[in-house]
Amino acid sequence: MLLKATQVAIERGDRKLLSCVDLSVAGGEIWQLVGANGVGKTSLLRGLAGVARLGVTGVILHGSTFLYLGHASALKLGLSAVDNLRWHPASDVTASTSQICESLAAVNLAGYEYRPVGALSAGQQRRVALARLLLSDAPLWLLDEPFTALDVAGCEWLEACVRDHVNAGGAAVFTSHQPSRFGVLQQDLDLGQYVV
Amino acid sequence: MSSDRPLLSLRTVFLRQFLRHGRSIMTSPADVANPLLFFFMVITLFPLGLGPDPARLATLAPGILWVVALLASLMVSAKLFASDFEDGSLEQLALAPYPLAVTALAEVSAHWLATGFLLALVSPLFGLMLGLPEGGLLTLLVSLLLGTICLTIIGALGSALTVNIRRGGLLLSLLIIPLNVPVLIFGTTAVREAVLGGNPESWLALLGGLALGSLVVVPLAIGAALRVSLDS
Numbered sequence: 001m002l003l004k005a006t007q008v009a010i011e012r013g014d015r016k017l018l019s020c021v022d023l024s025v026a027g028g029e030i031w032q033l034v035g036a037n038g039v040g041k042t043s044l045l046r047g048l049a050g051v052a053r054l055g056v057t058g059v060i061l062h063g064s065t066f067l068y069l070g071h072a073s074a075l076k077l078g079l080s081a082v083d084n085l086r087w088h089p090a091s092d093v094t095a096s097t098s099q100i101c102e103s104l105a106a107v108n109l110a111g112y113e114y115r116p117v118g119a120l121s122a123g124q125q126r127r128v129a130l131a132r133l134l135l136s137d138a139p140l141w142l143l144d145e146p147f148t149a150l151d152v153a154g155c156e157w158l159e160a161c162v163r164d165h166v167n168a169g170g171a172a173v174f175t176s177h178q179p180s181r182f183g184v185l186q187q188d189l190d191l192g193q194y195v196v
Numbered sequence: 197m198s199s200d201r202p203l204l205s206l207r208t209v210f211l212r213q214f215l216r217h218g219r220s221i222m223t224s225p226a227d228v229a230n231p232l233l234f235f236f237m238v239i240t241l242f243p244l245g246l247g248p249d250p251a252r253l254a255t256l257a258p259g260i261l262w263v264v265a266l267l268a269s270l271m272v273s274a275k276l277f278a279s280d281f282e283d284g285s286l287e288q289l290a291l292a293p294y295p296l297a298v299t300a301l302a303e304v305s306a307h308w309l310a311t312g313f314l315l316a317l318v319s320p321l322f323g324l325m326l327g328l329p330e331g332g333l334l335t336l337l338v339s340l341l342l343g344t345i346c347l348t349i350i351g352a353l354g355s356a357l358t359v360n361i362r363r364g365g366l367l368l369s370l371l372i373i374p375l376n377v378p379v380l381i382f383g384t385t386a387v388r389e390a391v392l393g394g395n396p397e398s399w400l401a402l403l404g405g406l407a408l409g410s411l412v413v414v415p416l417a418i419g420a421a422l423r424v425s426l427d428s
Binding site: 046049050051052053054065068070071072073074075076077078079083086087088089090091092093094116 | 203204208212213215216219220223224279282283284285287288289290291292293299426427
């Protein structure tokens with residue numbers, strides 16, 4: 001079991017968003033959190049990751065290390081893509097420059113390695129952030145709207161990347177408004193049923 | 197899919213964060229020049245306002261130099277964690293399996309090198325501009341080196357506490373100006389003693405003690421404050 005959440009309730013400020021959410025994620029599973037805007041997808045994911053602890057009640061157990069990718073991509077705009085990945089504050093591996101360049105090539109950013117990230121477009125910045133997926137060996141991925149700002153090819157790459165990860169025994173939990181991209185592989189957690 | 201790999205050493209993590217913050221400061225030289233320029237401009241304005249009497253300027257110089265340095269430091273340390281909070285670096289730092297106190301100290305160190313350290317290095321020049329007697333120049337440099345460590349780290353604590361508050365500047369000033377008062381008193385007294393031919397060492401020792409003490413204790417408080425700020 002990579003993640004087990006039991007009876008989780010989410011509050012934001014003085015407003016109750018969700019209650020009694022149960023979710024258990026094992027290796028090989030893809031979970032999509034679905035629900036209307038404002039229902040609490042991001043808040044739940046932040047709660048599951050442990051970023052926000054205030055207003056989150058219930059039991060959340062992590063069975064492994066995990067990688068969390070939020071709305072904000074934690075990139076320093078003045079730094080190059082390579083430096084951003086090399087010195088990423090949450091990475092727990094030291095990647096070599098050649099590994100980083102390989103991962104950037106995989107997200108179709110070959111030639112942009114040493115440009116300041118601030119000079120890249122929103123979609124390219126998103127790709128830099130997603131290149132972290134290739135540099136980490138965390139079994140569980142928590143991805144908040146990973147498909148935002150990506151073009152068609154980028155979405156397909158990400159989809160393949162998640163499939164590979166899951167086939168290798170990993171798991172992913174993500175939020176998205178796009179209808180199920182992974183077909184039978186994925187399970188939906190409709191947050192509408194938990195709204196208070 | 198292994199997750200039983202050992203964690204990175206704290207030294208590696210410290211160095212990584214130091215380089216990341218240091219390099220990203222260096223990409224915006226205007227931010228580094230800003231406090232120095234402020235320091236320079238205010239120091240040039242004082243003789244214009246007070247009149248060009250060297251004797252009077254010399255007696256006021258220790259206080260003026262220290263107060264302006266304090267304000268310059270306050271101005272920049274207020275923004276220390278702001279960009280990290282906005283771009284999501286802070287939440288990634290909080291998720292990393294390393295103590296926030298260590299990573300925050302790394303950022304504060306890089307920040308101090310780019311602001312307080314430079315400020316202290318150029319201060320003898322500004323001392324000369326105000327007619328500070330030569331006996332006080334070295335003491336001014338040393339007192340500012342030690343003092344800006346305290347000012348920066350206290351400012352960082354204020355920044356950590358107010359980082360999630362929109363327009364937290366006023367609150368920040370209220371929080372940290374009282375904490376800066378002892379530093380200011382020790383610093384100006386040391387310089388004044390040196391000018392009068394007294395014994396500045398004991399005051400410098402007090403400042404050094406404050407700097408070392410705050411380096412040990414305050415990062416823990418900064419780490420806790422950052423977590424509180426992220427939670428809400």
